[in-house]
Every structure is written in C-alpha cells, then in structure tokens.
Amino acid sequence: MERESQNGTYVRRGVMTEEQMETLRKQIAVYAVICEQLALLHNSLSSFHPLSSGMNPNGGGYFDPLVASSSAHQRISTRNRWTPTSTQLQILESIYEERSGTPNRRRIREIATELSEHGQITETNVYNWFQNRRARSKRKQPPHTTTTDAGRAEDAAVTTDEKRSCGDSGGFESYEHILFPSPDLGIEHLLSRGELSGDFSSYRLT
Amino acid sequence: MERESQNGTYVRRGVMTEEQMETLRKQIAVYAVICEQLALLHNSLSSFHPLSSGMNPNGGGYFDPLVASSSAHQRISTRNRWTPTSTQLQILESIYEERSGTPNRRRIREIATELSEHGQITETNVYNWFQNRRARSKRKQPPHTTTTDAGRAEDAAVTTDEKRSCGDSGGFESYEHILFPSPDLGIEHLLSRGELSGDFSSYRLT
DNA sequence: CGTCTATGAATGAATG
DNA sequence: CATTCATTCATAGACG
Missing domain, CATH: 1.20.5 (Single alpha-helices involved in coiled-coils or other helix-helix interfaces)
Incomplete structure (x- = not known):
C-alpha cells in the first residue's frame, strides 16, 4: 500500500x-x-462483521502474540530496565506539564500507585523519570541568559539551538502549518470531519 | 456489563x-x-535538531553520492543521523586523547563551535560522541584481567544482576517501537499485532 | 539484495 | 540537581 x-x-x-x-x-x-x-x-x-481489511482469516480477532516484523528484532525476553508503557508515559507527561516542580514524596507515591494500574512500576521509577525528564529538557535552553551574548549569537546560525517558541501544550494549533502544510490532509481537517472527537481531553472510545 | x-x-x-x-x-x-x-x-x-542542508562534505574525504541538490522531496532525509566528517573525527579523536577526562559543558560548546567549521554539527552531537567513545572504549579494554576474560564470553547470560526489574506490564515495552516499527506503519500493522496494554479505559490527557 | 557491523542517539539508573 | 554510566535501539555502510 x-x-x-x-x-x-x-x-x-x-x-x-x-x-x-x-x-x-x-x-x-x-x-x-x-x-x-x-x-x-x-x-x-x-468476529461479527468481517471486514475487507486483510485480517487474520481466522476471524476470531486474535493474533499471533509474537510477530516478527520485517526489521524488528526485538526481544521480549528479559530486560531489567523499567520501560514505561505508552499509557504510563502519557500520564507522566501530563503530570510533568501541569506542575514543573519536583513532585514530593507524597505525590510520587500517588503517581506510582496510579500508574501501577497500567503496568509494573515503582516509586523509584517515577522519581527517576521526573529527574531525568527535567534535566534533559533543561539542557536545551541554557544559552539564554544574556542578551549580549554576541559570542554565542553565531551559534544560532550553525548549531541552531532550540529557541523557545511554543508555550501551549497538547495542541496542534501552533504547528499545523508546519506539520501539515497540505490543506487537504491536516490534522484539523481530519478531526473536524469525522464523528470522532477532536479534543483529546474528551475523547472516549468505549 | x-x-x-x-x-x-x-x-x-x-x-x-x-x-x-x-x-x-x-x-x-x-x-x-x-x-x-x-x-x-x-x-x-x-532528529530533534535540524540538520538542514545535509552534511556538507566540506574538507572531508567523504561525500555522499546521494546528496543531490535537495530536489527529491520524497523522503530525502532518513539521512538524519549525524556523521562526522573525517576532519571532525580527527579533531575529536585528538581531543579525546589529550584529555581523557570529561569535557564539561563549556568545553563541549567550544568543541562544537570549532568543529562546525568543518561541517554541520551540534553540541549534542559532540556530547554523544564523547559519551559513546568513552563507553565503547571501556567495554573493550576492561577485561584486562586477561586470564579471566574467557568467561566473559557470555554477555547475554544475564549476570544474575536482577535489579529492581519489572516484569512486563501486560503490554508492549516501548511505545516508540510500536509507533514506528517500519516506515509503512498502517492500521493493518496495528491490527495484526492486536496487542495492547490491557487496560486503557482510564487514561486521561488533561 | 540480505546480513553484519560500527556508531549516533535515547533513556533508566547511579553518583556527587 | 547536575553529570555520568550502562544498556539498548536504529540505521548507515560494508561485505559477500
């Protein structure tokens, strides 16, 4: 296709x-x-209404638990390092956004408890995640202390360090013209045309 | 129900x-x-940093046979990975040699600036390079215990170092691989995998 | 063309 | 917190 x-x-x-x-x-x-x-x-x-898409002819709606994709050589075997599930990540990201401060011990515990419903996780994991998240997002803004930073000015042209330019979160508004310049296939277009919710905070897929 | x-x-x-x-x-x-x-x-x-205008083989002994003149809009990229020019590599190596220590943030910046004279580069690139360089050289040399390095053969044998590992969360381990298993991600792919995190009914995006 | 290898990059965890 | 380490993923080239 x-x-x-x-x-x-x-x-x-x-x-x-x-x-x-x-x-x-x-x-x-x-x-x-x-x-x-x-x-x-x-x-x-x-299973009720077989569609045309090339599904498993089995029709049961089930699947092969371990499909070896074209280039995927992932081992589902033992890995010791915690890895957040996508659900967990989403939650963590949202929490991270709403309060930039370090979640205190109490908060960490709450988060961990909540996230544990979506997969294995420990308080330490949560703690580390926030630590890393903050540290790494901070590394991208450093050169902004002084306006008379002439010596560094040229860096912008070469290394193009990130410039602070987006203050919104979770919205496409600011980027759509960049992301989907094509007027016929923009996210906003897609979202507005269907019956599906166009807002993340309210979509539900029962 | x-x-x-x-x-x-x-x-x-x-x-x-x-x-x-x-x-x-x-x-x-x-x-x-x-x-x-x-x-x-x-x-x-x-890549999270713009590497516009491709790698300029400026002064390097390399130049890409595929670089063309940025006309093929297809996906000319996928060439996102930074590759040091030979000149840059030489400089990096020499710096690495002279001070095996840790180039701090300041130093990194200097190096990046200097190397940018010989091709596109960012501080992050330099940072990663040293990081990898150190790690790599360490992994090869340390078995200097000589005689015992025979047992070292089994690296995959999970050295009983079961840290605070977490089993699986009943879902996939890393969302990124699910997202981009291959360039041709489509609904079919998702459907064929059919695996998901078990419960997703209560996540919220806020 | 398929496989292997070197290496840039991402990230959880550890250390100071 | 700021840095660093360790492990892993992904991909560009080399090789046959």
Missing part, C-alpha cells in the same frame, strides 16, 4: 525545535493509543 | 447497528491516516 505523499506532505526540514519535537512525540503517543484501541475494537467487531 | 440506554443512541454491547459500524470504520480509517501522517512526519524530521 503506497501512500500518496505527493506535494502535500512536503515538510521543511530544520524548522522544528526540540520542544516541538517533544510535543509531537506526545501527540504520536496519544494517537498510538487511540489506534490501538480502535484496532482492538476492530478486532472484536470483526 | 450492559449499558443502560435512555434512548436509542446508546450501544449495547454486542449489538451494533450498521450505522454505528460504519462510523467506527470511519474513525479507524481516519486515525490510521493520522498515524501515518505522524509517522511520516517523524521520519522526515526525526
């Missing part, structure tokens, strides 16, 4: 800041979950 | 009208497209 990707999807390279990337990634994570849900739904529905 | 319906618009589990089915199918299709878009986008500007 080949996509169109004609002129429409042309994207200017080199215009996205690190922060924008993060926002994008979050959005992607959200869509991933949505799609998973839809996929599951689809699977269960398929 | 059965949703109480006040009017006919509610869906009772297991009983779906054709119309609802159609709606659902549309939703799936729409999300599939969105995800594709996001995936594509991700591929296009994968």
Whole structure:
C-alpha cells in the first residue's frame, strides 16, 4: 500500500525545535493509543462483521502474540530496565506539564500507585523519570541568559539551538502549518470531519 | 456489563447497528491516516535538531553520492543521523586523547563551535560522541584481567544482576517501537499485532 | 539484495 | 540537581 505523499506532505526540514519535537512525540503517543484501541475494537467487531481489511482469516480477532516484523528484532525476553508503557508515559507527561516542580514524596507515591494500574512500576521509577525528564529538557535552553551574548549569537546560525517558541501544550494549533502544510490532509481537517472527537481531553472510545 | 440506554443512541454491547459500524470504520480509517501522517512526519524530521542542508562534505574525504541538490522531496532525509566528517573525527579523536577526562559543558560548546567549521554539527552531537567513545572504549579494554576474560564470553547470560526489574506490564515495552516499527506503519500493522496494554479505559490527557 | 557491523542517539539508573 | 554510566535501539555502510 503506497501512500500518496505527493506535494502535500512536503515538510521543511530544520524548522522544528526540540520542544516541538517533544510535543509531537506526545501527540504520536496519544494517537498510538487511540489506534490501538480502535484496532482492538476492530478486532472484536470483526468476529461479527468481517471486514475487507486483510485480517487474520481466522476471524476470531486474535493474533499471533509474537510477530516478527520485517526489521524488528526485538526481544521480549528479559530486560531489567523499567520501560514505561505508552499509557504510563502519557500520564507522566501530563503530570510533568501541569506542575514543573519536583513532585514530593507524597505525590510520587500517588503517581506510582496510579500508574501501577497500567503496568509494573515503582516509586523509584517515577522519581527517576521526573529527574531525568527535567534535566534533559533543561539542557536545551541554557544559552539564554544574556542578551549580549554576541559570542554565542553565531551559534544560532550553525548549531541552531532550540529557541523557545511554543508555550501551549497538547495542541496542534501552533504547528499545523508546519506539520501539515497540505490543506487537504491536516490534522484539523481530519478531526473536524469525522464523528470522532477532536479534543483529546474528551475523547472516549468505549 | 450492559449499558443502560435512555434512548436509542446508546450501544449495547454486542449489538451494533450498521450505522454505528460504519462510523467506527470511519474513525479507524481516519486515525490510521493520522498515524501515518505522524509517522511520516517523524521520519522526515526525526532528529530533534535540524540538520538542514545535509552534511556538507566540506574538507572531508567523504561525500555522499546521494546528496543531490535537495530536489527529491520524497523522503530525502532518513539521512538524519549525524556523521562526522573525517576532519571532525580527527579533531575529536585528538581531543579525546589529550584529555581523557570529561569535557564539561563549556568545553563541549567550544568543541562544537570549532568543529562546525568543518561541517554541520551540534553540541549534542559532540556530547554523544564523547559519551559513546568513552563507553565503547571501556567495554573493550576492561577485561584486562586477561586470564579471566574467557568467561566473559557470555554477555547475554544475564549476570544474575536482577535489579529492581519489572516484569512486563501486560503490554508492549516501548511505545516508540510500536509507533514506528517500519516506515509503512498502517492500521493493518496495528491490527495484526492486536496487542495492547490491557487496560486503557482510564487514561486521561488533561 | 540480505546480513553484519560500527556508531549516533535515547533513556533508566547511579553518583556527587 | 547536575553529570555520568550502562544498556539498548536504529540505521548507515560494508561485505559477500
């Protein structure tokens, strides 16, 4: 299946800041979950009403638990390091956004408890996550202390450090013209046309 | 389990009208497209820092046979990974040699600035380079205990170092791989995997 | 063309 | 907190 990707999807390279990337990634994570849900739904529905999509001819809506994809060589085997599930990540990200301060011990515990419903997790994991998250997002803004930073000014042209440019969170508004310059296939377009909710905070997929 | 319906618009589990089915199918299709878009986008500007205008083989002994003149809008990129020019590499190596210590933030910046004379580079690149360099050289040399390095062969043998590991969360381990298993991510892919995090009914995006 | 290898990058955890 | 370490993922090139 080949996509169109004609002129429409042309994207200017080199215009996205690190922060924008993060926002994008979050959005992607959200869509991933949505799609998973839809996929599951689809699977269960398929048993009643087989669709044309190349599903498992089995019709049961089930799957092979360990599909070796084309280039995937992932081992589901033993890994000791905690890895957040996408759901957990989403929650963590939202929490991170709403309060920039370090969650105190109490808060950490709450978060850990909540997240444990979506997968294995410990308080230490949560703690570390916040530590790292903060430290790493901080590393991208440092050169902004002084206006008379002439010596560094030229860096912007070369290394193009991220410049603070987005203050919103979770919204596409600021980027859509960058992300989807094509007027016929923008996110806003897609969202507004369907019966599906266009707002993340209120969508529900029973 | 059965949703109480006040009017006919509610869906009772297991009983779906054709119309609802159609709606659902549309939703799936729409999300599939969105995800594709996001995936594509991700591929296009994968790297969080702009490496515009490609790698200029300026002064390097290398130049890409594929660099062309930035006309092929397709996905010319995927060439996102920074690759040091030979000149840069030499400098990096020499710096690494002279002070095996840790180049601090300040130093990194200097190096990056200097190397930018010989090609596109960012501080992050330099940072990563040293990071990797150190780690790599450490992994090779340390078995200097000589005689005992025979037992070192089994690296995959999980050295009983069971830290505070977490089992699985009943879902996938890393969301990113689910998201971008391959350039051709589509609903089919999601459907074929059919795996999801078990419960997703209560996540919120705020 | 498929596989292997070197290496840039991402990230959980540890250390000061 | 700021840095650093360790492990892993992903991909560009090399190789056959």
